[in-house]
Amino acid sequence: MPGTAIYTDLSGYYDLMCADIDYRAQSHCVHRLQKLFGNGGNRHLDLACGTGPHVRHFLDAGYQSSGLDINQPMLDRAALRCPDARFSRQDMCDFTVGQPVDLITCFLYSIHYSAETARLQACIASVHGALATGGLFCFNAVDKHTIDNASFVAHDANHPDGLFSFSSGWHYAGAGEQQLLKLRIERTTAGQSQTWHDEHRMVAVSFAELSELLQPYFDVHVLEHDYEKILPWNGTSGNAIFACVKL
Template identity: 45%
Template sequence: MQNQANLYAELADYYDQFCAEVDYAGQCAFAVRVFEAFACSGGRNYLDLACGTGQHLQVMAQSGFVAEGLDNSAAMLAQARSRCPEARLLLCDLAAFDETQCYDLITCFLYSIHYSHPLAHFADTLKRAWQALKPGGVFIFNVVDANGARQQHSVVTRVQQGDAQLTFRSGWHYQGHGDVLDLRLSITRTGTGQSQTWHDHHVMTATTLSDLNTQLQLLGFDVTLLEHDYDRLTPWAGHSFNAIVVACKPVV
């Protein structure tokens, strides 16, 4: 049996199981180190873009930040509300939030910035992050360079749930031109003689680190690229195809 659905909405209850290997605490600790090294806005108001089930929100709130989250999935936000009830949650697309100088720190982990498609929406997301930051605030997110996504990159996670096994597959592919980065997702649930499969396809935005750097600088950001390593702050050497972006809004 196959179902075509938005997996993030239909299977939000399973999302944390599939992301069990994600080191949310490590990513948040990294964000705090970057914030302490780069920010000079004077506060700790925090927004997580594409916050999902609120894993980052919970950790950052425990680290002393006033946490807010944004996601376009009501099902995901319901999970986030249960995990972090004190957080303000916004239901909207990445390119649609409208805040002005509210936040000292904005993050967007798990390559979620690429969900902002087409390229005009991607640019709007960057612009809205600029507008939402206080002077001296920091925007941290991770990206993949389109040149590193020319081949299919797949990740498979298997989770046992009672008598059933859940298999989650995700992978992106870039054809080598244009701004379309395809992400294909599927979940298969097998057990008790039955099998169900859900499929989903997301069109994401492809960009290069060079083009992204230019976009951010044109907005006014001071940009630092770091290696995709949450254990340390290492300047990007220019060889890998993914990086962590630290975009700082200068104090005028």
């Protein structure tokens, strides 16, 4: 399946694919970062929101939360999960808001879906334009120079439609601004298996390059990829959380 077809065709199973993700911990961490670095406001926008699990946590924490995504089936499920939120089908690299927001999030490495450096720059500019004074932009990212092409994560999940096995991993050729997110999904039911393979073209950047793109717009804080503790990035790990305050 090319492109984002897998997210349309299997949108009903997306939450299974992400069943091992601690959405509560991620959302709570960013809530703490908003208190530490942000402007104290509660207007929130989640980029690439998917089926809305992060939006649900921010609503429950008292935020006026909204989300955007390019995939309508995902947004339909998000609206069912979060009927009190606002959702719109927009490209995170070229979006607008009705009024400025105080916090913009982009979880699950989705910032890389901008696919190329020029679109990543456009995403950063769109975020800056959508934030209120002192607003905070939080996301996680992977440094292209640390990617191990042989490494992947995997988990299984039971569903009335069968046993699902999910695996994903990064692949970087070693040069250029492109990396791949490789996905494999297998469904087994009544002794029969069906398998999907997908590759998503993602933008590849180092943390130094990413910081350089952000710094004209934001005061940039690079933190360890730890949702339980707020710690400065150690300078070597390949995953990090970026907390960026609008200048």
